[in-house]
Amino acid sequence: MTRPVIGFAGMTHLGLVSGVSAAEKGFTLVCFDPDAERIATLRKGELPVSEPQLDELVRKNAAHLQFTADPAELKACDVIYVAPDVATDDLGQSDLGVINTLLDAVFKAARPDTVLVILSQVPPGFTRSRQREGRVLYYQVETLIFGRAVERALYPERYIVGCADPAQPLPPPFRTFLEAHDCPILQMRYESAELAKISINMCLVASVSTANTLAELCEKIGADWSEIVPALKLDRRIGQYSYLAPGLGIAGGNLERDLATVCRFADEFGTDANMVRAWIANSRHRRDWALRTLHREILSKVADPVIAVLGLAYKQDTHSVKNSPSIALLSGLLPFQVRLFDPVVPASAAPNPRRTGAANELDACEGADVLVVMTPWGQFRSLDPAAIAARLRGKTVLDPYAVFDGPACRKAGLEYHTLGVAA
Amino acid sequence: MISHRLSAPSAPERVVLFGASGFIGKAIRAKLRAEAIDVLGVTSAEIDLVSPASVDRIAGMLKPEDAVVMLSALTPDKGRDTATLMKNLAMMQHLCAAVEQAGCAHFVYFSSDAVYDSAIARVSEAVPASPQDLYGTMHRTREIIAHGIKAPLLVLRPTLVYGAGDTHNAYGPNRFRRMAQKDGRITLFGGGEELRDHVHVDDVAALTLRCLLHRSAGTLNVATGVSTSFRKVAKLVAQGFDGPVGIVETPRANPVTHRHYDVTNLIKVFPDFRFIPLADGIARCHRESTGAA
Numbered sequence: 001m002t003r004p005v006i007g008f009a010g011m012t013h014l015g016l017v018s019g020v021s022a023a024e025k026g027f028t029l030v031c032f033d034p035d036a037e038r039i040a041t042l043r044k045g046e047l048p049v050s051e052p053q054l055d056e057l058v059r060k061n062a063a064h065l066q067f068t069a070d071p072a073e074l075k076a077c078d079v080i081y082v083a084p085d086v087a088t089d090d091l092g093q094s095d096l097g098v099i100n101t102l103l104d105a106v107f108k109a110a111r112p113d114t115v116l117v118i119l120s121q122v123p124p125g126f127t128r129s130r131q132r133e134g135r136v137l138y139y140q141v142e143t144l145i146f147g148r149a150v151e152r153a154l155y156p157e158r159y160i161v162g163c164a165d166p167a168q169p170l171p172p173p174f175r176t177f178l179e180a181h182d183c184p185i186l187q188m189r190y191e192s193a194e195l196a197k198i199s200i201n202m203c204l205v206a207s208v209s210t211a212n213t214l215a216e217l218c219e220k221i222g223a224d225w226s227e228i229v230p231a232l233k234l235d236r237r238i239g240q241y242s243y244l245a246p247g248l249g250i251a252g253g254n255l256e257r258d259l260a261t262v263c264r265f266a267d268e269f270g271t272d273a274n275m276v277r278a279w280i281a282n283s284r285h286r287r288d289w290a291l292r293t294l295h296r297e298i299l300s301k302v303a304d305p306v307i308a309v310l311g312l313a314y315k316q317d318t319h320s321v322k323n324s325p326s327i328a329l330l331s332g333l334l335p336f337q338v339r340l341f342d343p344v345v346p347a348s349a350a351p352n353p354r355r356t357g358a359a360n361e362l363d364a365c366e367g368a369d370v371l372v373v374m375t376p377w378g379q380f381r382s383l384d385p386a387a388i389a390a391r392l393r394g395k396t397v398l399d400p401y402a403v404f405d406g407p408a409c410r411k412a413g414l415e416y417h418t419l420g421v422a423a
Numbered sequence: 424m425i426s427h428r429l430s431a432p433s434a435p436e437r438v439v440l441f442g443a444s445g446f447i448g449k450a451i452r453a454k455l456r457a458e459a460i461d462v463l464g465v466t467s468a469e470i471d472l473v474s475p476a477s478v479d480r481i482a483g484m485l486k487p488e489d490a491v492v493m494l495s496a497l498t499p500d501k502g503r504d505t506a507t508l509m510k511n512l513a514m515m516q517h518l519c520a521a522v523e524q525a526g527c528a529h530f531v532y533f534s535s536d537a538v539y540d541s542a543i544a545r546v547s548e549a550v551p552a553s554p555q556d557l558y559g560t561m562h563r564t565r566e567i568i569a570h571g572i573k574a575p576l577l578v579l580r581p582t583l584v585y586g587a588g589d590t591h592n593a594y595g596p597n598r599f600r601r602m603a604q605k606d607g608r609i610t611l612f613g614g615g616e617e618l619r620d621h622v623h624v625d626d627v628a629a630l631t632l633r634c635l636l637h638r639s640a641g642t643l644n645v646a647t648g649v650s651t652s653f654r655k656v657a658k659l660v661a662q663g664f665d666g667p668v669g670i671v672e673t674p675r676a677n678p679v680t681h682r683h684y685d686v687t688n689l690i691k692v693f694p695d696f697r698f699i700p701l702a703d704g705i706a707r708c709h710r711e712s713t714g715a716a
Contacts, residue, residue: 281549288687292648295690300697332691 004173007077010084021153023061036069053150071109078173083119092260115174124194141197158184162193201258207243209279215246215420225420246419248325249287308368311375312342319344326374339364369394376401385412425641432636435490437461442494454628472514481521490529508557515565532569534562536582547685581645586624587711599660603668613675615654620646623704646684647698663709
């Protein structure tokens with residue numbers, strides 16, 4: 001058959017990256033969003049998200065990549081993915097309003113024979129509840145990873161497709177598109193696919209929570225988690241790609257969404273979710289590692305300390321401070337003098353009345369009793385521990401993400417604290 | 424977790440302290456007076472909260488702008504039976520009835536870590552209260568009664584409190600000091616392996632002051648976040664004496680249990696608060712008890 005025309009509705013992170021990646025595979029793309037302003041921006045080549053390769057692929061595939069705010073353009077599509085980002089609230093609950101509205105619009109605009117595929121993350125039961133008589137609706141699991149989204153869309157490990165009846169073959173246009181990616185296609189009923197997405201994330205959370213739990217124990221009993229991790233990764237039952245890096249709890253929104261969803265369904269159906277609730281509690285506990293360590297090492301010992309903080313963004317390579325561990329830490333340090341530096345976020349983002357914005361990393365260290373590295377920006381890795389030691393008034397460095405080399409810091413006379421090993 | 428109703432500290436018009444003659448009450452009264460805060464101490468000798476007649480007397484005494492601190496309780500050494508439980512509940516019933524009549528600006532209830540299941544090794548305010556005895560049940564019930572008060576409510580749950588003025592003889596620093604003084608030796612349960620968090624009474628008073636100044640509301644465990652074995656506590660106590668103090672182990676009757684406090688919430692609300700280290704606190708107790716300079 002001729003190559004199908006593919007549509008993507010919802011030009012936020014998921015839809016944009018997926019659509020552009022599909023164009024890179026040689027398909028003709030209609031990228032629709034009802035927000036005319038967003039489409040106008042995209043047409044100018046200004047992308048609302050930052051992902052490796054994304055700008056380049058938009059330019060390269062411009063000839064068969066159409067951005068439109070006109071739903072009538074979707075008539076040309078053989079397959080349409082409905083893929084808006086689904087926002088969550090502070091409790092991890094999804095706001096399904098956007099996808100409901102967009103799905104209605106796509107049902108109205110698409111040809112009756114067009115295959116519609118929900119790609120956004122939705123709770124179990126959502127897809128079946130939206131199925132309409134005489135229409136072809138599927139659910140497909142997305143496995144987007146921030147910072148690796150294009151790579152994941154171009155080279156998926158497998159496709160998980162939720163179907164009304166998994167025994168029926170996929171419609172040719174849909175199958176043609178999926179097979180172009182040369183990976184296994186797993187068909188299953190809607191609910192299984194919806195829960196498969198959650199299951200993947202629960203396994204990741206289990207790994208991360210295990211790492212965080214044991215890393216904390218390492219800090220108390222003289223073990224070093226970084227020495228243990230390679231041994232685990234060589235165990236085939238655990239695997240080389242397993243999530244075993246300790247961190248400051250689970251963040252970012254998507255994993256929290258699935259944790260909340262599992263708890264909600266377990267409560268509704270009376271199944272046991274105590275383990276999931278323990279993961280949530282552990283995540284909250286580890287989130288405050290820096291504050292507890294800072295209190296133990298400095299706040300309980302030094303009168304009116306000066307605290308240097310490197311990094312304000314919630315992760316490296318972004319200007320966003322939403323759910324930033326750094327801002328959360330600084331909110332607990334309001335009485336103290338803080339010296340702040342972030343490559344892109346201004347010091348004014350911090351709530352501290354006694355803050356000073358530093359010109360650079362070493363300027364932030366000047367005269368401070370302690371240095372805390374709260375965002376693992378790449379440029380911090382090149383800092384010389386001896387230069388840090390020369391600027392600090394105290395000797396303490398808190399580096400949860402192990403941006404610095406621990407032994408080099410100790411050699412420079414610094415008291416180095418990181419996750420997973422005693423200082 | 425607690426929140427501050429007043430972000431900038433402001434002294435309450437007056438603090439009415441029930442249980443002012445007790446171990447913790449005395450320390451709080453002294454702290455408030457040192458800060459020139461008007462404090463009215465009420466003792467059981469002046470008003471018997473067990474009596475229904477106390478309601479009118481208290482209501483006539485209270486002013487709507489008062490901060491009320493409730494410390495009065497018949498402690499386990501006065502009885503662990505149902506009758507003691509009912510008396511303790513009657514005390515809270517009468518005080519709350521009086522507060523309902525007269526009003527108050529802030530209510531601080533001194534509960535206890537006895538509201539937690541003693542088998543739980545790591546405690547934070549997120550751990551559900553699950554008392555295992557009548558004393559813990561009493562405090563938990565009183566907490567719930569206090570939630571009916573129409574004023575910002577702070578529930579403080581102190582762990583093991585020590586200090587020179589402690590009249591109780593619970594297993595820990597105070598009893599160890601008395602043992603060492605009287606017998607020249609400290610007798611442990613088993614090897615004294617159990618880890619517990621000990622908080623100095625002056626820290627309890629200082630934290631109470633801060634909460635009063637900020638009109639804090641919510642529930643807060645009063646603990647240092649550092650747990651120490653009874654054996655180490657015994658050694659610290661022994662160090663205060665000039666002569667040798669023996670530390671005697673006994674056959675263990677019960678399994679070893681530990682208790683740690685996650686004090687993250689306390690750090691978040693009072694990040695500059697500095698607890699008296701246990702060694703310093705025990706040394707202070709010794710000096711104050713012996714009258715040494």
